[in-house]
Amino acid sequence: MHHTFSDMTFCIRTFGCQMNKHDSERIAGMLEGLGALQVETSEEADMVVFMTCCVREAADVRLMGQVASLKNLPLREGAAIGRRIIAVGGCIGQRDGEKLTRELPHLDVVFGTHNLGSLPKLMERAIGGEGHQIEVLDSAETFPTDLPTAREHSWAAWLPITIGCNNFCSYCIVPYVRGREKSRSLEDVVAEAKAYVDAGVKEITLLGQNVNSYGRDLYGAPRFDDLLDAIDGTGIARLRFATSHPKDLTDGVIERFGTLRSLMPALHLPVQSGSDRILEAMNRRYTRDHYLELIAKLRKACPDIALSSDIIVGFPGETEKDFEDTYRLVEEVGYNQVFTFIYSKREGTPAASIEDSTPREVIQERFDRLVDLVQDKAWQSNQSDKGKTVEVLVEGASKRDSGILAGKSPKNQTVHAKVSAGQSAEDLAGSFVNVRVDEAKTWYLAGTVVDADEGARGSDGC
Ligand code: SF4
Known part of the structure; x- marks a missing residue:
């Protein structure tokens, strides 16, 4: 007791x-x-x-x-x-x-x-x-599904589908502290999703260190694309997932970006480096070409898909040529957003024992150059939405002005828009409004509410 x-x-x-x-x-x-x-x-x-x-x-x-x-x-x-x-x-x-x-x-x-x-x-x-x-236990006996959850927003839910990771990227401590990958049963995940839909949740984000390998540890079990279909079937308005390991992204999942009603046209697909030599040292188990092929397939399935990534600069042994390969990859893909990190050594990982003599200033200079490019590309990608009307899931008032609402577009861009007279941004939280995009900045879109359409979800994306 x-x-x-x-x-x-x-x-x-x-x-x-x-x-x-x-x-x-x-x-x-x-x-x-x-x-x-x-x-x-x-x-x-x-x-x-x-x-x-x-x-x-x-x-x-x-x-x-x-x-x-x-x-x-x-x-x-x-x-x-x-x-x-x-x-x-x-x-x-x-x-x-x-x-x-x-x-x-x-x-x-x-x-x-x-x-x-x-x-x-x-x-x-x-x-x-x-x-x-x-x-501190070595591993979970069962998937902890029966714990209650207090959600930050009543209209959005995170839903874990796997815990742990089997990948052992050479810089990463996660597999040592989160243990081997375990998938939750499809029935459990769908039941939780249904309960969220019944409670008025508008957006579900499926979570796992690598959602793409969902089901591989369960004999004969449904795979990640089957799970996406099942969650779509619950009637959820918006579906997203994170994180996706490129080596396990299947054609079936790519195809869903073009066909599934609820799957939002945005994918976070961490590349980490554009150099094959560094990718190998990182134990990522895909090549630059394979990654670019995935991007081409995704754009074919869903031409307007928004892509984001993680990149590590200064992995031990990274040469100027390796960095150039990464830089060119970012130019080529034209991401909406990239989270850039300077490599930091984690004791207990294989990469921690690789010697590196690259001066700190050189790594910093590469990092700064990459951040400039990422910003240019983010600005450029947003320009294609200027003049369009996008459906926004409102999160509340913007931090700076209570008369301006802030929310997310299907492509996961932050959108700001002035609320109509007699409306309050706070009251609109959790509902959908349509916003005509008047301005496209690097990190957000700004526009005008054209009509407020509570609960409905227009056609987006692909
Ligand atoms: S980076 Fe991601 S995929 Fe790689 S070992 Fe860490 S958690 Fe697993």
């Missing part, structure tokens, strides 16, 4: 990827289900939970700093217990386990990526004065 947390408050600090954000929503759902109240700041919180990511080194430093700074933070007025309970979960919890409580003795709970469901029990023991609570 769990202690109820009914007089207690909690806040969650999330670092890293969407998978972590989703895990945070599940934790919020569990703690709320036990009566605790979610608050925004650590000052107001009796329990602070950190959901961490160890993909980038900066996250370790940030975590240490933030946990340390809680040590002397005064308790809120009327605090339910005499001290603040601090928990660290996610990748850093999984990787470092007990070591964390040695470095940060005022930390109460450490949990891993496979046992979110144990958090309330561990918190309860810590509150009961049972000392440091550390529980």
Whole structure:
């Protein structure tokens, strides 16, 4: 029997990827289900939970700093217990386990990526004065599907379909901390999607480290394209997914971009490098040509598809020629968006032992050159939408002006538009409006609402 947390408050600090954000929503759902109240700041919180990511080194430093700074933070007025309970979960919890409580003795709970469901029990023991609570499992026994979720927006849901990863890209720590890939059954995923549709959700994003290999661990099971069909069949208005490994993107999935009603015309397909030599050193298991072939097929299936990518600059041993190959690939593809990263070494990965003597300034110069190109290409891709009317799923008022709504187009572009007299951007959140695009900037489109069409979804994309 769990202690109820009914007089207690909690806040969650999330670092890293969407998978972590989703895990945070599940934790919020569990703690709320036990009566605790979610608050925004650590000052107001009796329990602070950190959901961490160890993909980038900066996250370790940030975590240490933030946990340390809680040590002397005064308790809120009327605090339910005499001290603040601090928990660290996610990748850093999984990787470092007990070591964390040695470095940060005022930390109460450490949990891993496979046992979110144990958090309330561990918190309860810590509150009961049972000392440091550390529980890190090697792998998940079953897919954790029965945890409640508190969603950030009522109209959008993230739906995990796989956990873990089998790929071992040489720079990546994920397979070591999230374990081998496990797929959730199609029935479970579809049942959750249906429940979301019934609850008024307009957009579902399927999540996995590599959604394209969905079902390969289940004998005779449906594959990712079958799953897309099944989710489309629930009547969801908008369907997206992340992340897609190029080596596993099948013709069946590509084809769905041209045929499935709900599948939005936008794909994040991380290339990481445009050089075959570096791709091999990264253990990505595709070539530049194969990647470009995929892009050609996608554009054939869905001519207006918006493409985005991740690129690492300065992988150990990257030469000027390798970088040029990446630069030319970005020129050729013309992405709507690219997330660029300077390589950072993660201990415990094979790439960490590759020696590299490339000066930091050279890598920085390459990075800056690439960012300039990415911005030019993003601006160029958006120009093709000028004058068009796009359907926007409204997220609320823009940060700068409450009379301007902000939302997302089918191609996942941010769209700003002035709301009509008598309407409030906040009230439109979660509904669809049509916006005529008057201006196309690098990172957003700006336009005018032409009619508000609650609940309906016009034809988009392909
Ligand atoms: S596909 Fe590669 S980069 Fe992505 S999580 Fe797996 S190992 Fe890491």
